[in-house]
Amino acid sequence: MNKSLLIADATVEVKSPNQVFFCPEESQFYAQCLEKMVFSQGPTPEPIIEFGAGDGSPVIQALLSSSFQGLVQGYELNPDAHQLAQRRIEQYGLTPYYQVKNACFFDHTPATARYLIANPPYLPAPDNQLYMPSLHGGNDGAAITNQLLAHGCEQVMVMISAYSNPVDTVNYAIQLGYEVVDFMVTPLKFGYYSCEPKVRDSIARLKRQRQAFFSERIYFLAGVLFRQKSTSTTCLSEEFLKVMTAL
Numbered sequence: 001m002n003k004s005l006l007i008a009d010a011t012v013e014v015k016s017p018n019q020v021f022f023c024p025e026e027s028q029f030y031a032q033c034l035e036k037m038v039f040s041q042g043p044t045p046e047p048i049i050e051f052g053a054g055d056g057s058p059v060i061q062a063l064l065s066s067s068f069q070g071l072v073q074g075y076e077l078n079p080d081a082h083q084l085a086q087r088r089i090e091q092y093g094l095t096p097y098y099q100v101k102n103a104c105f106f107d108h109t110p111a112t113a114r115y116l117i118a119n120p121p122y123l124p125a126p127d128n129q130l131y132m133p134s135l136h137g138g139n140d141g142a143a144i145t146n147q148l149l150a151h152g153c154e155q156v157m158v159m160i161s162a163y164s165n166p167v168d169t170v171n172y173a174i175q176l177g178y179e180v181v182d183f184m185v186t187p188l189k190f191g192y193y194s195c196e197p198k199v200r201d202s203i204a205r206l207k208r209q210r211q212a213f214f215s216e217r218i219y220f221l222a223g224v225l226f227r228q229k230s231t232s233t234t235c236l237s238e239e240f241l242k243v244m245t246a247l
């Protein structure tokens with residue numbers, strides 16, 4: 001596998017942040033979470049499925065930084081993002097390890113999939129009339145995350161924002177039989193998408209309802225590894241919520 005680091009690619013056409021998700025800090029953190037918590041476990045017996053591959057850069061970066069030899073099957077709704085992902089995967093010679101379909105995850109994933117990864121849409125807003133409608137996560141931001149947890153995979157590594165009702169999400173996961181077995185947290189500044197007035201208003205409303213946690217300038221973003229409960233693992237759900245509700 002080509003081990004060179006993923007760097008800005010001058011041959012790839014630049015897209016506006018309203019066309020293709022663009023938040024390098026967040027995508028890089030998602031890549032680190034994949035490398036440290038998912039790919040470090042070694043190859044899985046079945047493909048890992050990915051909701052919302054975007055331009056493909058997080059999985060590509062994590063593959064290049066690890067010795068993972070399994071297959072990631074991504075799904076991306078947005079044709080522009082899918083095209084970028086496709087081109088990058090070919091450029092890095094990663095086709096045997098990463099494939100992305102231009103399709104809705106929920107319509108096309110096999111019901112038997114066991115391993116799921118996602119940096120899902122988590123913007124809370126009353127409707128999806130946003131800079132990027134496909135980043136809408138329902139009224140509290142957690143709707144897609146909860147739908148992904150309900151998909152029934154054995155293991156799910158999903159990015160969770162502290163302003164998108166993390167407590168109810170973890171409690172929902174526990175109800176579904178999951179436990180938190182690992183997590184990584186980073187502080188992020190509010191960016192282009194989260195500063196959109198409609199989103200800021202929703203986040204402020206959620207804070208009053210104790211469903212969003214943030215300070216004036218930062219919020220926490222976590223990569224959370226959920227696994228179906230077994231007797232042999234240490235459950236970190238409480239520790240995780242302590243960190244996510246600290247601001």
Ligand SMILES: C[S@@+](CC[C@H](N)C(=O)[O-])C[C@H]1O[C@@H](n2cnc3c(N)ncnc32)[C@H](O)[C@@H]1O
Pocket residue numbers: 021026027030051052053054055056057058075076077078081103104105106119120121122134135
């Ligand atoms: C927050 S972005 C993350 C992109 C990329 N994984 C990253 O971290 O840079 C979420 C992505 O999910 C895609 N998406 C939204 N709904 C989808 C669906 N139903 N099926 C597949 N992709 C979807 C969006 O188009 C967007 O590219």
